[in-house]
Amino acid sequence: MKVLILGIDGYLGWPLALRLGARGHEVIGIDNLSTRTFSEEVGADSAFPLPNPEDRVKEAKKHLGIDINFYVRDVNDYEFLKEVLRRHKPDVVVHFAEQRSAPFSMKDYKHAVYTLENNLSSTVKLVYAIKEVDPTIHILKMGTMGEYGTPNFDIPESPFVEVEIKGKKDKIVFPRWGGSVYHWSKIFDTDLLLYFNSLFGITVTDIMQGPVYGTRTQEIVNESLRTRFDFDETWGTVVNRFCVEAILGLPLTPYGKGGQIRGFISLEDSMEALRLLIEHPPNQGEYRLVHQFAEIYSVRKIAEIVKAAAESLGIETRIQNVENPRVEAEEHYYNPEIKVLPSLGFYPKKNLKDEAKAMIEDLLPYKERLSRFKHVIMPKTKWRR
Amino acid sequence: MKVLILGIDGYLGWPLALRLGARGHEVIGIDNLSTRTFSEEVGADSAFPLPNPEDRVKEAKKHLGIDINFYVRDVNDYEFLKEVLRRHKPDVVVHFAEQRSAPFSMKDYKHAVYTLENNLSSTVKLVYAIKEVDPTIHILKMGTMGEYGTPNFDIPESPFVEVEIKGKKDKIVFPRWGGSVYHWSKIFDTDLLLYFNSLFGITVTDIMQGPVYGTRTQEIVNESLRTRFDFDETWGTVVNRFCVEAILGLPLTPYGKGGQIRGFISLEDSMEALRLLIEHPPNQGEYRLVHQFAEIYSVRKIAEIVKAAAESLGIETRIQNVENPRVEAEEHYYNPEIKVLPSLGFYPKKNLKDEAKAMIEDLLPYKERLSRFKHVIMPKTKWRR
Numbered sequence: 001m002k003v004l005i006l007g008i009d010g011y012l013g014w015p016l017a018l019r020l021g022a023r024g025h026e027v028i029g030i031d032n033l034s035t036r037t038f039s040e041e042v043g044a045d046s047a048f049p050l051p052n053p054e055d056r057v058k059e060a061k062k063h064l065g066i067d068i069n070f071y072v073r074d075v076n077d078y079e080f081l082k083e084v085l086r087r088h089k090p091d092v093v094v095h096f097a098e099q100r101s102a103p104f105s106m107k108d109y110k111h112a113v114y115t116l117e118n119n120l121s122s123t124v125k126l127v128y129a130i131k132e133v134d135p136t137i138h139i140l141k142m143g144t145m146g147e148y149g150t151p152n153f154d155i156p157e158s159p160f161v162e163v164e165i166k167g168k169k170d171k172i173v174f175p176r177w178g179g180s181v182y183h184w185s186k187i188f189d190t191d192l193l194l195y196f197n198s199l200f201g202i203t204v205t206d207i208m209q210g211p212v213y214g215t216r217t218q219e220i221v222n223e224s225l226r227t228r229f230d231f232d233e234t235w236g237t238v239v240n241r242f243c244v245e246a247i248l249g250l251p252l253t254p255y256g257k258g259g260q261i262r263g264f265i266s267l268e269d270s271m272e273a274l275r276l277l278i279e280h281p282p283n284q285g286e287y288r289l290v291h292q293f294a295e296i297y298s299v300r301k302i303a304e305i306v307k308a309a310a311e312s313l314g315i316e317t318r319i320q321n322v323e324n325p326r327v328e329a330e331e332h333y334y335n336p337e338i339k340v341l342p343s344l345g346f347y348p349k350k351n352l353k354d355e356a357k358a359m360i361e362d363l364l365p366y367k368e369r370l371s372r373f374k375h376v377i378m379p380k381t382k383w384r385r
Numbered sequence: 386m387k388v389l390i391l392g393i394d395g396y397l398g399w400p401l402a403l404r405l406g407a408r409g410h411e412v413i414g415i416d417n418l419s420t421r422t423f424s425e426e427v428g429a430d431s432a433f434p435l436p437n438p439e440d441r442v443k444e445a446k447k448h449l450g451i452d453i454n455f456y457v458r459d460v461n462d463y464e465f466l467k468e469v470l471r472r473h474k475p476d477v478v479v480h481f482a483e484q485r486s487a488p489f490s491m492k493d494y495k496h497a498v499y500t501l502e503n504n505l506s507s508t509v510k511l512v513y514a515i516k517e518v519d520p521t522i523h524i525l526k527m528g529t530m531g532e533y534g535t536p537n538f539d540i541p542e543s544p545f546v547e548v549e550i551k552g553k554k555d556k557i558v559f560p561r562w563g564g565s566v567y568h569w570s571k572i573f574d575t576d577l578l579l580y581f582n583s584l585f586g587i588t589v590t591d592i593m594q595g596p597v598y599g600t601r602t603q604e605i606v607n608e609s610l611r612t613r614f615d616f617d618e619t620w621g622t623v624v625n626r627f628c629v630e631a632i633l634g635l636p637l638t639p640y641g642k643g644g645q646i647r648g649f650i651s652l653e654d655s656m657e658a659l660r661l662l663i664e665h666p667p668n669q670g671e672y673r674l675v676h677q678f679a680e681i682y683s684v685r686k687i688a689e690i691v692k693a694a695a696e697s698l699g700i701e702t703r704i705q706n707v708e709n710p711r712v713e714a715e716e717h718y719y720n721p722e723i724k725v726l727p728s729l730g731f732y733p734k735k736n737l738k739d740e741a742k743a744m745i746e747d748l749l750p751y752k753e754r755l756s757r758f759k760h761v762i763m764p765k766t767k768w769r770r
Contacts, residue, residue: 109513113506121498128494152555164549170537172560188573199712327584
């Protein structure tokens with residue numbers, strides 16, 4: 001297949017390019033390197049030093065023998081996006097080109113506006129470009145389980161649900177509630193894709209993924225093939241941040257009570273799930289919603305697992321709950337359905353316990369580098385007034 | 386009170402300025418005149434020729450003795466918006482500065498992106514500017530009854546509702562479904578205001594208004610005080626468009642079966658409702674949702690009423706259903722609650738039957754001008770693929 005990855009330079013984009021390339025697919029990617037820029041903006045950086053795009057492509061060729069076509073451009077350049085679709089005729093476009101940090105979106109009005117404009121406009125432009133060039137192209141878009149908030153309902157793996165309100169029944173989009181402007185941008189994105197699917201018949205896989213952790217995939221066979229790894233308060237997700245805290249002798253810091261429950265997935269399992277969804281597209285004109293996670297944990301439990309992993313490597317650490325900078329339920333019901341990925345033969349091969357140890361091992365050689373960013377790990381971006 | 390109107394040059398913005406000025410309120414307004422520009426873009430214009438902003442202000446002074454401070458600027462200029470808040474210290478900001486046409490938002494990707502970016506960014510910037518300058522300022526934002534779509538539920542006049550999904554209960558934002566990118570932008574706007582209200586405690590009146598019709602308010606005592614009046618397929622709402630069709634000898638053209646049911650309100654009643662909501666703000670930190678309409682009609686019935694009004698003035702006309710350019714239910718349940726405005730002492734003084742006649746009388750002297758725009762009245766913007 002031919003796959004165009006928007007956001008190929010990111011944490012998921014790059015290893016997906018390697019996975020698909022290694023499977024013999026033709027890979028084209030676009031990235032404006034905005035996460036590199038934004039990470040610098042908050043005084044942080046990737047734990048692993050990143051080669052520039054040209055070198056990334058060379059290293060992929062050298063170690064894996066695969067060819068990747070990497071354009072350093074903005075997907076919001078509509079004419080360019082259309083030109084790439086015309087030139088490469090992809091079967092599927094993977095849309096990872098969104099601002100993905102909740103704290104980043106809450107810094108001030110500029111970051112809120114940027115997040116909404118970038119995330120919604122890129123989606124709308126992709127839809128119209130596909131409609132113009134080839135309406136049969138499959139869009140695979142990365143959403144987040146966070147779109148649901150923490151409802152008291154079981155969360156079905158389908159966009160619509162039958163509900164009863166004051167004795168009357170109708171089908172509605174499953175209710176969602178955003179915990180940040182970033183989360184709202186993802187909710188709006190999903191609404192727009194549902195709408196355009198109903199209107200234009202475009203083919204969509206919309207993935208609600210849980211937080212991803214990990215440093216390894218089958219294709220990362222050399223340090224030069226590493227994907228970026230964020231661990232600061234703005235860009236680092238919880239497991240990745242905890243591993244670096246352990247290495248730096250900082251306490252592991254669940255926000256608030258730590259009773260927040262989420263579905264997590266390793267980088268390797270995420271890649272495998274994405275490969276399956278790309279190789280097994282939905283029917284033409286179908287909107288397919290997918291829940292993508294492997295294990296369900298509370299943040300408290302995550303901290304305990306990372307602590308044990310660190311200790312198994314002789315690193316002493318402790319857990320210290322800190323004031324929650326976010327507005328979120330710290331104890332709640334959580335029961336999302338998961339059936340689409342299993343129906344494609346997916347089952348997770350990794351678990352947090354083993355992966356946490358592997359992550360710490362992979363990160364330890366970079367301890368000196370990591371220690372330079374100690375000051376951007378603890379939460380400073382506050383949601384509350 | 387001091388009232389800042391964003392979008393003061395519009396169909397509702399200008400007569401609201403006159404109404405509030407005549408009531409002794411201090412009125413400040415901002416408008417980038419975008420509706421004038423966009424109307425020209427589609428080859429249309431206001432039925433009544435519009436004075437430029439400077440002359441509008443002079444005429445208001447001359448005929449009503451009121452002072453209006455009119456800034457021709459873009460509310461998306463954040464520093465300017467903040468400066469106006471600092472300088473004038475308004476008690477309430479009326480937010481009418483959104484792209485308000487569904488067909489306009491569906492023309493192509495540029496119009497879709499513009500609508501989303503303009504409408505969402507202006508709301509986010511207003512919230513942050515108020516938070517910075519004075520978080521007690523009341524935001525009165527114009528939404529639309531169209532945000533609900535046509536659900537099989539009774540529509541409560543409150544943002545949240547208790548629902549049951551597969552045996553489990555929780556409170557959710559009342560479900561909505563947009564019929565165009567414009568409608569989605571209004572839905573997202575409401576979500577953002579609900580979120581910022583919960584987060585920052587800003588005070589909001591969010592109005593879900595039905596289509597407005599009419600040419601008259603108490604303050605429009607001279608032709609020079611007229612508000613703009615759109616009647617083309619892009620900017621004209623249904624009653625206004627039908628009146629002009631009648632005058633030009635065109636058939637009245639319900640889209641599809643004409644069974645679409647909406648709540649309508651006259652311009653005069655809309656002004657009175659807005660005045661009441663401004664003079665009676667919600668409690669500090671409250672989000673108040675208001676349904677604003679006066680009479681419920683099907684589009685078919687509207688056509689019959691306008692036809693009868695025209696005939697009472699000796700104008701022969703006929704009704705001709707045309708293919709619906711939109712994707713919408715043409716026969717459906719419709720039962721929205723309305724209690725907030727009545728609780729403030731509001732009751733509608735106008736009805737469509739009398740107003741339709743008055744509108745045709747007011748528009749007749751402009752028949753020659755109207756006939757120049759005959760070609761932009763019939764629907765050309767199609768939603769369907």
